Amino acid sequence: MKNATDRVLFKAYVDGDAAAFEELFRRYASLLTAIMRRDLRRHQDADELVQDTFLHAHRAANDFDTNRPLRPWLMTIAFNLKREYFRRKGRRPEAPLQLDGRRDPAVIPRIDEQRDAINQVQKGLAALNASQREVIELHWFAGLTFPEVAIVVGASVSAVKVRAHRGYQTIRSLLREEGR
Amino acid sequence: MTTPSTYAGSEEDALSCLAARSHILDPSTLPELDAHLATCEPCAVLAADHALLGHALNDLPQPKLDLQKMAATVQDQLQQESGVRSTLQRWSTPKRIAALLTLSAVIVVATGFGAPRADLSVYPAERMASMALALLMAGLLTVFRALRPLSDSRATPWLILATGLLLPVIFAGLPAAHLDHPDALIHDNFLAKTATCFAFGALGAAAVGKLAHFLDRRSFIDLQAGIMVAAAGGIVGNLALQLHCPITAPLHLLLGHATVGSVFVLGLILALSRRK
Structure with a gap:
């Protein structure tokens, strides 16, 4: 089961194989939770959105084309749920917790040097606007190609590339300032 | 990036080239980029920066999760x-979408055949056809968008x-289509007749909205999705009224017919804003 592709697993799950669902959950829950928690201060809400993503994937299983990759499909559902969450709350995505100098107790402890570097990068990520951060998260963390990212965010590939490029420039200039 | 010389010395262009590593540029340009990096120190420094950035991004902490507990919660929800x-x-x-369109068609067709407007023989056919077609198209589009998958x-x-x-x-603002049929005129009970039409249209809209909520x-x-559903329901209600109500007075059409969708949309916005 662990060596099966996402598509094979999803097909098995739709056919009623519970173990296939557990394996898919194992593959994607951590990634989705990390992405959700970067934008939502309340971890409970972030975790609920992850659970909603899987619930929604279950409801939409008959829409999934098994000839296409599962990851962008699942990410699109997750990001749309996140957007709807912010619409419902009447808010914009929040900056990650580390911005205010506190440490997130839910993360795995690391040595100080690494933690400083991580905080700098998170500060850089937090400085980006939501659309730039979305693209970078999907590309770097979710491992999607730019055409796949374009599908998830509902924009053209060239627009996605421009957002990523501007985002990288912002992060880099912030890292440079920190380094001075 | 046609030749290395076009970006040598320019940080902006060098950044663009370096971004090729993450597929921002055409991957076929990578050998060209590597050749340039081997000879250009500023760009090589930038390349090292980008590599560090990439490692740092990938090194961001992962949340500590009780995956088994989360999976069990989802499994419970699925059951x-x-x-x-x-x-x-x-x-x-x-x-x-087919289910929602079927219900909409049943409402409209049942009204059109079951209780057709009394003035059909004198109503301008072109105007009726163009109005019905326009509403039909708008209804189709809103239904498609209302049930858009995530x-x-x-x-x-x-x-x-x-x-x-x-x-x-x-349509309500257009001059009256005709005044050649006794049922087209409102002599009395304007408010009652207008309210009846609104209630009739709202009933159709509510049926569409209820099924859409189930689907x-x-x-x-x-x-956003709710507004689309409300608009779709409003259009179905309007279409049914267009085929049923013979009154052609613009004020009646405006208050009794055209407001159905808008009232549903406003009601939804108010209800959701209170829930926050």
Whole structure:
């Protein structure tokens, strides 16, 4: 089961194989939770959105084309749920917790040097606007190609590339300032 | 990036080239980029920066999770997914859209054939056909958007929504189609007749809205999707009224027919804003 592709697993799950669902959950829950928690201060809400993503994937299983990759499909559902969450709350995505100098107790402890570097990068990520951060998260963390990212965010590939490029420039200039 | 010399010394261009490593540029340019990096120190420094950035991004902490507990919670939720609504939600999107269109068609056709307007013989056929066609098109588009799956990221087309809500208002604002039939005129009980039409249209809209709510896969009412459903319901109600009500007075059409969709949309916005 662990060596099966996402598509094979999803097909098995739709056919009623519970173990296939557990394996898919194992593959994607951590990634989705990390992405959700970067934008939502309340971890409970972030975790609920992850659970909603899987619930929604279950409801939409008959829409999934098994000839296409599962990851962008699942990410699109997750990001749309996140957007709807912010619409419902009447808010914009929040900056990650580390911005205010506190440490997130839910993360795995690391040595100080690494933690400083991580905080700098998170500060850089937090400085980006939501659309730039979305693209970078999907590309770097979710491992999607730019055409796949374009599908998830509902924009053209060239627009996605421009957002990523501007985002990288912002992060880099912030890292440079920190380094001075 | 046609030749290395076009970006040598320019940080902006060098950044663009370095971004090729993450597929921002055509991967076929990578050998060219590597050749340039071997000879250009500023760009090599930038390349090292980008590599560090990439490592740092990938090194961001992962949350500590009790995956088994989370999976169990989701499994519990999935097991509770039963009943009519769950079955409808699991239908494919084309099937869900077909179901909503079928109900809309039943409402409109049943009204048109069951209780046709009394002035059909004198009503200008071109005007009736063009109004019905315009409402039909707007109804189709809003139904398609109302049941859009979450795996579709295209933005909500506000133009469709605006058209769906404004079309009945525009039609109501046109000069009366005719005054050649006794039922086309309101001699008395303006308010009662107008309220009856509104209630009739609202009933059709509510039926469409209820089924759409059952077919929608969200666990809550999303404002954008909800507005689309309300607009679709309003259009169906209007179309049914257009085929049933013989009154041609613009004020009646405006208050009794055109307001159905707008009132549903406003009601939804108010209800959702109170829930926050």
